[in-house]
Amino acid sequence: MSQHMTDDQLAEYEEKMAGDDFSNKAPRKAKHFWPSAKRLLGLLAPFKAALVAVFVMNAASVLLGVYAPRVMGQAVDVIFTGAMAPNASVNFDRLRTLILIILGLYVGSSILMWAQGAILNRLTMRAVFDLRERVEAKINRLPLRYFDTRQRGDVMSRTTNDVDNIQQALQQALSSLFNALLTVVGILVMMFAISWQLALVALLSIPLTGLVMAVVGTRSQKQFTTQWKATGDVNGHVEESFSGHDVALIFGRTDQLRDEFAKRNDELAGAAQKAQFLANSMHPIMQFISYLSYVVIAVLGGVKVASGRISLGDATAFIQYSRQFNQPLGELAGMMQMLQSGVASAERVFELLDAEEEPSDTATAHLNNPTGLVEFKDVSFSYDKETADAQPLIQPLIQDLNLRVEPGQTAAIVGPTGAGKTTLVNLIMRFYDVDTGSISLDGVNINDLSREQLRGHIGMVLQDAVLFKGTIMENIRYGRLDATDEEVMAAAKAAYVDRFVHALPDGYDTVVDQDGGSISAGERQLITIARAFLSQPTLLILDEATSSVDTRTEVLVQHAMNALRSNRTSFVIAHRLSTIRDADVIIVMRDGKIVEQGSHADLLRKRGAYYEMHKAM
Numbered sequence: 001m002s003q004h005m006t007d008d009q010l011a012e013y014e015e016k017m018a019g020d021d022f023s024n025k026a027p028r029k030a031k032h033f034w035p036s037a038k039r040l041l042g043l044l045a046p047f048k049a050a051l052v053a054v055f056v057m058n059a060a061s062v063l064l065g066v067y068a069p070r071v072m073g074q075a076v077d078v079i080f081t082g083a084m085a086p087n088a089s090v091n092f093d094r095l096r097t098l099i100l101i102i103l104g105l106y107v108g109s110s111i112l113m114w115a116q117g118a119i120l121n122r123l124t125m126r127a128v129f130d131l132r133e134r135v136e137a138k139i140n141r142l143p144l145r146y147f148d149t150r151q152r153g154d155v156m157s158r159t160t161n162d163v164d165n166i167q168q169a170l171q172q173a174l175s176s177l178f179n180a181l182l183t184v185v186g187i188l189v190m191m192f193a194i195s196w197q198l199a200l201v202a203l204l205s206i207p208l209t210g211l212v213m214a215v216v217g218t219r220s221q222k223q224f225t226t227q228w229k230a231t232g233d234v235n236g237h238v239e240e241s242f243s244g245h246d247v248a249l250i251f252g253r254t255d256q257l258r259d260e261f262a263k264r265n266d267e268l269a270g271a272a273q274k275a276q277f278l279a280n281s282m283h284p285i286m287q288f289i290s291y292l293s294y295v296v297i298a299v300l301g302g303v304k305v306a307s308g309r310i311s312l313g314d315a316t317a318f319i320q321y322s323r324q325f326n327q328p329l330g331e332l333a334g335m336m337q338m339l340q341s342g343v344a345s346a347e348r349v350f351e352l353l354d355a356e357e358e359p360s361d362t363a364t365a366h367l368n369n370p371t372g373l374v375e376f377k378d379v380s381f382s383y384d385k386e387t388a389d390a391q392p393l394i395q396p397l398i399q400d401l402n403l404r405v406e407p408g409q410t411a412a413i414v415g416p417t418g419a420g421k422t423t424l425v426n427l428i429m430r431f432y433d434v435d436t437g438s439i440s441l442d443g444v445n446i447n448d449l450s451r452e453q454l455r456g457h458i459g460m461v462l463q464d465a466v467l468f469k470g471t472i473m474e475n476i477r478y479g480r481l482d483a484t485d486e487e488v489m490a491a492a493k494a495a496y497v498d499r500f501v502h503a504l505p506d507g508y509d510t511v512v513d514q515d516g517g518s519i520s521a522g523e524r525q526l527i528t529i530a531r532a533f534l535s536q537p538t539l540l541i542l543d544e545a546t547s548s549v550d551t552r553t554e555v556l557v558q559h560a561m562n563a564l565r566s567n568r569t570s571f572v573i574a575h576r577l578s579t580i581r582d583a584d585v586i587i588v589m590r591d592g593k594i595v596e597q598g599s600h601a602d603l604l605r606k607r608g609a610y611y612e613m614h615k616a617m
């Protein structure tokens with residue numbers, strides 16, 4: 001992305017990167033918790049019927065589990081009455097029946113709980129699967145501007161870490177919250193049925209619990225948001241460090257990268273520690289409230305039994321209910337922490353899903369067999385100065401640019417860093433749309449063509465060869481997916497790929513990845529040229545295509561390039577003037593404007609900007 005900036009702007013940008021612009025930026029708060037939580041639950045909307053079944057089974061499980069202590073109290077009364085009453089004996093038949101009922105209640109409750117858990121897990125996994133597909137589809141619809149102004153690591157964190165955290169929140173928090181709420185209601189009903197006075201004592205713990213949840217929950221939400229943002233910053237730094245590892249080694253910047261990582265990692269550790277401290281403090285506080293309530297109820301219950309106002313069995317059941325009553329309250333607090341974390345992640349994912357997409361195509365034209373006439377008329381363009389929640393980038397402008405490249409011509413674009421060379425070809429490919437003016441292909445405004453149709457006429461060979469994990473055959477076929485093996489091999493032969501493929505043990509079935517594996521940079525470049533051959537483009541974009549190629553392979557690359565450019569309109573971006581001397585027209589750009597254009601010989605005779613660049617070689 002820095003290729004759009006001038007040298008001064010690049011220096012300013014690097015200075016910002018070295019500072020605390022990103023890592024020390026004030027953390028964003030989850031400003032819309034309830035709307036985000038509602039939207040998070042909306043992920044389960046397509047599974048309403050199954051969700052109702054889950055809640056019904058959950059309610060039945062809670063009902064059975066809540067009723068069991070009451071039956072247990074009856075069993076205690078049977079034993080106590082039989083053992084303590086004069087001339088009485090324990091009714092073992094009644095006791096046996098009650099024990100079987102208790103076992104049946106607990107077994108039924110457990111089976112229902114297991115069944116609803118299994119169904120809910122399947123639902124949440126399906127919902128998160130759909131969410132991942134939406135995120136993937138969204139990324140494919142986002143404009144280049146979105147990725148130009150954001151750290152890739154942060155985008156990756158939203159699509160991986162945050163989505164995983166959403167899945168955990170839905171799987172665990174949703175079921176536990178509903179279960180805990182039903183349990184609290186069911187236990188309250190049973191406690192009031194036994195003794196409303198003792199029930200009121202038990203209720204005193206609720207305000208204390210609510211106060212703890214409100215205070216700790218609000219603070220932890222902010223910390224979880226900070227934690228997930230810090231995670232994205234660390235991922236962004238790691239991704240940048242890995243991709244530029246060789247450069248860091250060459251310039252001796254590994255210590256600086258390590259210090260920067262340690263700094264960001266410390267920030268992540270600090271945010272995570274604060275978030276987890278608040279989350280973990282919830283349980284002991286809730287347990288203390290539970291023990292306090294339990295002691296008071298046990299004492300008052302004993303007094304009531306002694307005075308004969310309730311039976312020993314009812315007192316036993318009530319004490320058990322009081323223990324169970326505080327347990328779901330503690331679970332509610334814990335699950336709220338998990339839900340807070342999940343909502344913080346959901347808000348980050350929803351921000352991505354809500355990001356402005358590439359404008360819809362308004363295709364009104366169609367091109368059949370274009371010849372490749374490209375014309376810029378009064379084109380002006382500027383990048384966004386700043387995008388919300390994005391890295392600030394000051395981008396160069398293209399102003400009132402006029403250019404005409406005839407069919408089959410090779411137009412070489414040269415100029416200092418930040419002159420607008422890459423911007424020019426980005427506009428041709430409609431990665432960005434012009435602000436004013438027009439760009440036409442064979443007299444048709446490219447804005448009247450669909451992006452898919454336009455890009456179908458364009459082939460590209462980048463400075464850094466981009467390969468995908470797969471075989472060499474699959475990587476070449478990426479240029480045209482319906483191509484036969486014979487067509488792929490013909491393209492490979494035209495690009496001299498066959499010269500080194502036959503030396504590989506698996507030939508065209510050799511598996512490569514983004515780093516190329518065992519093949520050289522030049523060989524990777526030849527594969528991308530073969531891919532361009534296969535796509536049979538009308539226009540060709542060569543972005544500094546030989547600047548990273550080894551000397552031995554450069555001759556092959558140049559031959560392949562010449563063959564690829566034959567009878568095709570080509571735009572070549574290069575800093576090495578020796579590679580573009582045979583171009584039909586050389587365009588010299590500076591600050592987004594064309595300052596000179598003509599052939600190599602013509603420009604040398606003018607003794608202008610191109611002459612100075614050539615002399616400095």
